[in-house]
Amino acid sequence: MLKGSLSHYSPLSQLMMSLLVVVGSFMLCMFAGSVLAYLIFDVNIFTDATSLDINGASVNISVLKFYQSIYSTGMFIIPPFIIAWLLNNKVLTYLFLDKKSSPPQYLLAILTIIVALPAINLLADINSHLQLPEFLSEVEEWMRHSEDQAEIITKKFLVMETPFDLFVNLILIAVIPALGEELLFRGVIQRIFSNMTKNVHWGIIITAFLFAALHMQFFGLIPRMAMGILFGYLLVWTKSLWVPILAHLINNGMAVCMSYFINKGKLPEDIEKFGGNDASIWISGFISMIILTLLLFNLYRSRERQSE
Template sequence: MLKGSLSHYSPLSQLMMSLLVVVGSFFLCMFVGSVLAYLIFDVNIFTETESIDINGDAVNLSVLKFYQAIYSTGMFIIPPFIIAFFVHNKVSTYLFLNKKALLSQIILASISIVVALPLINLLAEINSHLQLPEFLSGVEQWMRETELQAEKVTKKFLLMETPYDLLINLIIIAIIPAFGEELLFRGVIQRIFSNLTKNVHWGIFITAFLFAALHMQFFGFLPRIAMGMLFGYLLIWTKSLWVPILAHLVNNGMAVCVSYFINKGQLPEDVEKIGGSGTGVWISGIISLILVGTLLFSLYGSRERQSE
């Protein structure tokens, strides 16, 4: 019987198997996505490459967003269920999807994400001033060019004129990544590295590091490590993947909604710079850290109420 057949494998073997599943699922879904793109949009991405070239004038954002959804599904959502099927007798238990979270935990986690924004902006400010040693100047230049490219892609994706555009972006940028990335990173990878290192804290940190690295936005590396660690501890403290999924959704959803209302002129452009600049970003960041710490301490204490 295939279900749970690899449960006796070592964490390292499970990690290698997980990597193969992710790569295999990714390429299979990309192939399926190519076929569907041709059937739905009448676009052959192999011959009409300009339609998915984000820097080109002929880019088809509808096709690009469709492909983004397929890519995310193939890489993040499908693999965790396949991996869980092979290494555990109960898929939902392995992925921490079987346990409902307390309403208080969901509220505390969501508020923590909002309150953490000045702290995240402070980390981004610190990150922006970090420099690599001189002998790695070429790597740093590549990192900056990659960052600029990622910013261009993000700006084009976040151009929204109608509520329909907002809905599509919420699905592609908020809902699918929140569900998929938490399934793969917190549901699978964090468990494997915690078992591999025999230390849950190392498991959380390594997973957060990989989570930040995957986004290929190096000058947002520190904020993403912090967010990844937050999501990791939310899972450990609540034993429910639904809590980090909802927290991740709140984080991504806020970014999409704020961008939409800025584009519509209903919010000032500097609203994203919560915490200000200069000395102000340090003061607001430290206050944010204290408030987030207080909220997380309350959430940590909720573990006992959940086990009653």
């Protein structure tokens, strides 16, 4: 019986096994996705790779969104359940999905994400001005090019004309990443690195770095790592993965909704850069950090009260 049979493996072995599961699941899902794309969209990426070129004249955004959903499902959502099944007799317990937090904790998580926006924008502004040493100039140029490409993809994905387009993007950009990335990074990887280092704080930090690095956007590394650390502590302090999932969902969902209403002329364009578009960036950023610290302390104390 394979269920729970690998629980005695060392954390390093569990990590290697997890990577194999992720790669295997990703490849199988992408193959299945390619077949489905041919049947649904009449697109064969094996003979027409330009159909997935974001800068190509014949690019089909619907196909790209379809592949994005397949990619996210195959890499983030399916593997954690397989890994948990191999490592523990109770899958939901291993992934911290069997415990629901109290309503005040969910509310605090939502407030935390909203309050953190100016601080995250401040970190993003600082990150955008960082420069690598001269001997790494070619690497920096490649990073900036990758950043520009990612921005192009994001802008094209966020073109929404109807409420249905908004709904699709909320599923694709908010729901799936929030569920999948938290399952894999906080549910599996953070636990493994915490066991490997025998320190929960190092587990959170290492996982947050990997979470940020996965996005392949160097000039957004610091704010994404900060968000990863925040999600990590939300899990540790509440013992429920539903809390960071909700926080992640609110963060991504707000970005999608703001983009939709900005395009509709219902919101000012600079609202997305609240606290990060003028001289007030430092003031709003520090105020955000102070309030954020108070909210997190309150959340930390709520954990202590529950354990009493």
